[in-house]
Amino acid sequence: MKLIVPVYDDNRIAEGFNRTPDVCIFDPMASGQEGVCTFVPWRTIIPPGSKITKKMKEMGIEAVLTSQIQLLALNLFVENGINVYKSSGDDLTYNLSLYIKQELMPYTAIEALENSSICSGSCDSCESDDKCEK
Structure with a gap:
């Protein structure tokens, strides 16, 4: 089962798909036990x-790994049969090894609700990256 991960610097897990243009598509079945991570622009x-x-399913992606996710996005994935896992820190290699060993925890609705104040950065009215005014 392939996994998609929002990434930056090719070795760090980003704080969601809205925080980076790049993703890793990880195929644990490719090239033996280590798997293969292909880095591509998300769009x-x-x-x-x-x-x-639908596109994810067509590509054989059945899971998402992220450090943060909004509740609506979590529900969209889960309702369409895509598992969502919460990363343990931002080290990509470490988290992929946890995925292979099936030691990642599923993202819960309660955890996603805690992210409800995270700004998506689309309104351009923020004074800083730390606090959104809307």
């Missing part, structure tokens, strides 16, 4: 306006 595989869960 080249899932263009704006496309049905995200």
